[in-house]
């Protein structure tokens with residue numbers, strides 16, 4: 431097993447090693463995290479709406495735990511399919527204005543399981559270069575051809591579609607909001623291409639669910655495009671503050687997945703307490719519009735503060751604010767310096783992002799105050815100067 435040490439050494443030399451650090455949350459303060467003895471403003475969580483500690487969610491989870499037990503005991507096709515699952519899926523289909531919905535254990539399993547169930551050998555998947563790893567893995571599992579197009583480059587996609595006209599099934603997959611860049615996919619144009627070339631279209635709303643649309647349905651709804659997307663995917667682990675994921679679409683799609691999707695068939699159903707928590711979070715996501723308004727205000731403030739400081743940040747209007755510093759070591763030093771100032775904002779490095787685009791990925795939450803964000807922006811500015819990321 432010596433090869434592992436050798437490889438790990440090489441990764442460390444390139445500032446690419448990763449390690450698991452313990453942190454814990456602060457009861458009642460979802461915007462903070464504790465590392466060691468230090469309380470940090472948490473700017474690296476995906477708890478965009480600040481729901482992870484909502485008392486109403488905790489209450490229904492506690493109740494489900496006490497009445498129904500810790501685990502579901504079996505997969506959904508055997509005896510793990512509690513009534514709460516059925517009710518939740520009805521509510522999800524209604525919310526997404528789709529015929530049917532299906533809950534998966536998490537986003538990774540939903541993406542990898544669904545893509546590999548929709549296509550196989552002889553098919554082709556067109557995937558944005560910056561799509562989430564769970565989609566990439568789905569393509570690998572499927573054994574379909576992987577046609578990777580340059581980020582948001584529709585001409586490149588068109589060329590690939592042209593080159594693959596003879597393939598049996600065609601699937602275009604994209605993040606709605608890109609997870610490490612915070613910018614949007616060009617959904618309208620993707621829909622046009624999908625129609626033109628007879629492809630299916632799958633959109634991952636992991637970072638747009640809860641944030642866009644009148645009731646938090648996501649970016650497709652915000653743009654009025656929901657009916658042109660064949661497979662809607664979203665998670666309950668980010669804006670919903672809980673855990674799990676969903677697929678919404680036609681009744682036929684859901685029937686197909688129930689019969690074919692291996693992560694659904696061969697894995698234990700989520701615990702009843704999680705399903706209860708998701709159901710309550712869905713109600714809050716739909717109704718508590720002020721959280722959406724607040725996160726968008728917070729985003730505008732923080733983005734403009736960083737821009738005015740002279741930083742080049744990623745385009746877009748999402749609460750994912752990437753500050754690209756380039757090399758891995760600078761990104762790590764930037765992140766450590768922020769931590770010393772009481773701010774948790776992690777460095778994201780390859781292979782999560784392309785080579786040479788290491789970054790600090792700030793992600794904001796509705797529970798962050800203007801004061802906290804201003805403080806964070808000032809500290810970021812100072813560190814940027816110290817590390818030479820910003821010119822004085």
Ligand SMILES: *Cc1c(COP(=O)(O)O)cnc(C)c1O
Pocket residue numbers: 536537538539541562564605609634636637665666667674675
């Ligand atoms: C987080 C994320 C996932 C995975 O969701 P989990 O529920 O955390 O497994 C999938 N797609 C995107 C775009 C994500 O950011």
